[in-house]
Amino acid sequence: MHILSSLWTTSFLLFFALSVSSVWALHESEAGVVDWQKTFIGVPRTDGPRSAPSFLRMKAKGNDTTSLIISASERTLGAVNPVDGSVAWRHIFEPSHPILGYYKSGNVVATLSGVGGSVLHVFDSLEGTIIHEKRLHHSQNGQLYSQRTLGVDVTFGAPRTAGHEAKDLFVLTNGQTVHRIGGTRGDLLWSWTAPEQTSLVILERLTVTDSTIYAIGLAKSFASYTLHVTALSAETGELLTTQNIPSNIQNGSDDFLMLFPPTSEDPRLVWIEKGVVRSVALTPKLTSKPQSLRGSGNTKILDVGLSKHGMFIVKKEDGSATVFKLNQNTFESIWDFADSATSSKYSDSIYAGSVDKEGKPYIGRMYWSFGLQAGVLHVFTPHLLEGKGLVSGFSFPFKTDDNGIINHYALDVVNPDRLKVLSRIVVTTTTGAVQLWLEEKVQWTREESLSTIAVAEFVELPERKAIQSGTTESEGFVGRVLRHISDAQGFPQYLAGFVKRFATASYASVSAAISHDSGLHRDEFGFKKIIVAATEHGKIFGIDSSNGHVVWSRVLGLGPVADAGGLIVPLKMFAVKTVSDGEAPQVVLLTALRGFDGTVNTVVYHINALTGKDEANNSPKGDILQGTVVFPGQPSEAYLLPSKVKTIILLDSANNIHLYPHTEANVQAFAELAPSLRFSLQTSGHTLHGYQIVQGASDKSAFSAHRTWSLSLPNNEVVGSVIRPAQGPIASLGKVLGDRSTLYKYLNPHLFAVTTVSKASADGVCSVYLVDGSKGSVIYHASVASTRGTCNIQAELTENWLVYGYYDEDFAGDHQTKGYRIVSVEVYEGKGVNDKTSSSELSSLSDKTLDIHFYERSFETNQPVTALAATLTKFGMTTKNMIIATKKNQIQSIPRRLLDPRRPKADPTAQQQEEMLIKYDPVLPADPRLVVSHRYEVANVRKIITSPALLESTSLIFAYGLDLFGSRVTPSGTFDVLSESFNKAQLVLTIGGLTLAIAIARPMVNRKKLKERWFQ
């Protein structure tokens, strides 16, 4: 009866909550106030000149020129405004078509994407609009080379008709096909493919003159490569001649480059072999003889992007660099960079070229000075001092503790005065930051690694302490009085504030922006939290959940592989101390540290969530954050011990258990809990195992895991994701129906969901499982057919409610259709209503754990779901909405009522109406009021996390992927706060008026009563 009454109370409250507000949408006034969004272009790929950031100068309106920084990541081509670092435009590519490179020419940027460069896009570089798009071959016909960017190139030729601006594009794809694409409309003018017998040749670079196009390739010969040149007619694509150039290339495409000196008609191919730099002029008949540059002992030739000025750099064995220029078919050494030889005082130099507004070339040399602990940039200006050249330079205080190491930079130089050279550089660092430096001052930093967040957690902030001073035992009477006086200094302000608040109703508003002068303290409604987010680029961030600003960031140290280098793969994050523990909140980040030397270590980083401080005291002050190596090898699973002692249990590959922090107290607490602990983990992709923990017989502090159950997926299915329900309070154990009967929720605490992916190329099957992690029982198992080998099932489990989305391509009959589906499943105890098995307390050994029944409904949506999460509130009473991220780059909040699997197919009866059930509609409405991200574009969302606020009505959401988005949602309306339109002044005035009336009337009444007594 007690439960029933509590169910009734809850139902009533929910009914009340739902009826208070039937409005789902966000108010216009709240947009941008309660939510925020951050746009990213992805971490630039710096492994080649075709994707790393570079300056592009172009014509803007009128005769002005403007410049943008163009950068390509795996799937995003973006343009950043160098003035303030804002994103001018970006284009996101499909996952199946990663960008191979971008190629720029004035107001046009072209990209090749997909296997072998299957698709060409041409963008307007000022606006980012697509001018044209062309599929050059089917992805299946793409050639996969060891290096992804091999065998593709784009070069811009002269326009076909004089006076026409759009240049035609010559495109090399698949390492063997050359196309000419019309610059205006993107029409294919001709295509030439290398004949079969030359398939050992991979064409790599294109060079075009007015009449001829040269495709430079490498022919594989024994232990080395030979240069191969094919000359085609630029007009018709006809093969003019093809031949090998006698050469001996060791390092592939790094060992040759092209030069187009303005003084010569023919381009020149330059390469290095056995320490000697050689070159040959390219003519349509390829009749020129190669010639050698004087001098040997060269190790490398560097293309710094100044090939049109005939300039390149040659590096010697000692690391020193010399600038060469091709002049009238002869090479001149025009500059030796002083002190550029390899040294222990500074790092290896990086060279980059630049061309200014007037078309004058510059070459930059950057290195890290260990003595100065700063970056140094030298800029060589060849045209100054009557052509003798001048080097100017400066050092800039780059912070390696905050941004790692510089991977790449692009140079932009102006020469405003005769001897004045001003330079700005855009650097890309190992932590994924993109920074613009104007001389020695940093202008802006874009933390692009935030587009690669691997794990994130909400952390609650502590309350502001009202009284700061404390008492000491030695405090005397006078001391105490003085302390009280000093504490009371703020009282008048407090009193004034109280009266003002009482009279004018200037309370904190739920729809107002959160004040940020209060520092890192909780706001009135608990909307402000810290999101701790670890990225794939070795950096961890603390983000303010109310505005998205980075509060702190730390670079993660590589510990044992600091010398060899390595990759930090964040796996999980645990909140080990929260505000309720009375201390500053702390998180532990679990990572697998993969060294480039082949070692793998399990490393944890213990961090103060408010400041980013190292709580394990591994890191010297001001240094990067060092972790603790827990054990060598990859962890197979990790859990936070479900007890007051917040200990992390880590399992190594041999199923030995390690504890972090490993203290005597923690081991003892764990030993007490160990016999009752059961956990599951996935091994080898298609098996799931359950374990129990056994204490060592001799060593009582050693624990190991022993298998108690095994679940085996079909051979062509592997585990895609494991979804554990969010740990939040459950307000009601059941659902009271219209006829006063009760459906008891199946609340097995060991329940988790598993989605699988198909390994079969066609006709594969993927599944969604609900598994009891303690016993290994399968509670629910649904199979869906894969579409062209992929399923991409997204699922979320909360309480007894499972929601999953997938694409269904198969259909039959008039009443079916292919499309994106969302399936909503609710699991209840027993065989029907009023059948109760107390699943939340039931031992998993009881066969009643499988005594269940469920309701399920399927809905069509118009967009694929990329991530979904259920809202989470403080007491779990508020209706749970499903927050979904769609391919349309939106975040939607789908009300539970729409996804209720018990929605009747006929018109709802009176009893069903009482339950607020609405008639089943197979299509989820594409209602813009459900879009909580309103006008924001939130691209490629991989995961959504939710967290309760202090208000029961409100849940905080944070979505991350390429972009970040934070907001708060109220699934049942803000039923626990007064509405904004509530007229407090009227209430106060009414009460005041009544009080006054009483004060006036009371003596009159008293007098009247007295008089009445006299006359009685």
Next chain:
Amino acid sequence: MHHVRLSTWLAILAVLVCGLDAKSLYHRLYHPTLAPDAQFSLRGTLHDGAVADAPSLQTDLASFSEFISQLDTVEKLNGALYQLAFERESDLSPETRIISSVKACHLPTASSDTIFLHLTSSGEPSAISYFLSPVPADGGCSSSVQVETRGIKPILFPNTTVNVQRPRLPPLPELRSPPPLTPEGQVVTPAPEKTFLQKYWIYILGFMVILAMAPAPPEEEGGAGPGGSGRGGR
């Protein structure tokens, strides 16, 4: 059956029609410290939803019973597991063997046992869940009854139930019927609904006629007002 391609489902159906032909069911008594290397032995074969006992079953059970009787503390009792296993025909490695465990201390007092066998969509065993009944609500071995009877009562499986569970297909959205088409492929336009007057004119007409035909009501004496004054002279 529209969901997964027809060929796949035909293959599944074939497996199901042929039944779960004589799948071997293995068992062992396992204790992580006292019997960590116990081997699985044949408990029986599963055929047509029933378990046919293996000849060695009684010997095995006797040895299990003896093992349990030697466990003299609650800790040791709690650690002992009775495990049931299937081997997948497509993959016989021990890693992919599917296992379910119960506490061995519940074996002597069990009056019935249930095997839930979960199949994959191709009809192969994917998971088993094995349950004994009755078990105490907390699932522990501390009950005095179990300690007393553990060595005396022999282990029997008098009443084994086998439940076979297959994956389900997600429900399909129930779309509305498309509008009917004419043989020419045009949407059939329903005849426009008649107006109220068109529908009921006959009744209205009849009513009017009746009204007109009805005899005039008897005149009231001394009727006032303009209506009455006209006929007042009769």
